[in-house]
Amino acid sequence: MPVALMVSVMGGYLLGSIPVAVLVARGHGFDPRDAGDRNPGFWNMRERLGARKAAPVFAGDLLKGVLAGLLGLAASDWHTAGLWTVAGPSVLPAYAAVAAAMAGHAWPVFAGFRGGRSVLTFAGGLAVICPPAFALGLVLLAAIAALARSFAAGARAGVFALPMLQLAFAPIGHVAATGALMCLIGLRFGQAALGGRRR
Numbered sequence: 001m002p003v004a005l006m007v008s009v010m011g012g013y014l015l016g017s018i019p020v021a022v023l024v025a026r027g028h029g030f031d032p033r034d035a036g037d038r039n040p041g042f043w044n045m046r047e048r049l050g051a052r053k054a055a056p057v058f059a060g061d062l063l064k065g066v067l068a069g070l071l072g073l074a075a076s077d078w079h080t081a082g083l084w085t086v087a088g089p090s091v092l093p094a095y096a097a098v099a100a101a102m103a104g105h106a107w108p109v110f111a112g113f114r115g116g117r118s119v120l121t122f123a124g125g126l127a128v129i130c131p132p133a134f135a136l137g138l139v140l141l142a143a144i145a146a147l148a149r150s151f152a153a154g155a156r157a158g159v160f161a162l163p164m165l166q167l168a169f170a171p172i173g174h175v176a177a178t179g180a181l182m183c184l185i186g187l188r189f190g191q192a193a194l195g196g197r198r199r
Helices: 002-016 020-026 042-049 051-075 088-106 119-129 131-148 151-160 162-166 172-198
Strands: none
Touching: 002 051, 002 088, 020 042, 020 051, 042 051, 051 088, 051 119, 088 119, 088 172, 119 131, 119 151, 119 162, 119 172, 131 151, 131 162, 151 162, 162 172
């Protein structure tokens, strides 16, 4: 377990540190950390480039969470329960890998520790930790987006409903761990807000 945990944390952090938005923006001649809301993530890139050109950022940030979750599972021998939710000895490494990827996205070693909010990386990690909750989150996203005629509203509803959706498929302890991951998102939003006031 100590080795699996170490591999999960180190690998997850390095995966999360890949600055997808910065790399994509560089190809368009700017740095997202100095443009718009200064967040190197999908929403800022979408405002700068449009949805189609920002799509690689959406996919890349989501994929970082997916790969981190898979790394945690692989390092702990792929323990899953019904509907492929993580279970047993794989729970701690999978959650640790996703948490590390979120920390890497927020404070990336490859981009001067100036990163994004980790929302998509969180969602990608939950796709591995609890696939049925993630699938229901996608359904909710589509429904809210259609009703509100806003992808942003649908995305927020889908992501932030994940712990409640997970309750149907996983023990309460897992749901609490998911809530802890979401606290990282809140921490990053708070840090960004404080940084904005100081400028």
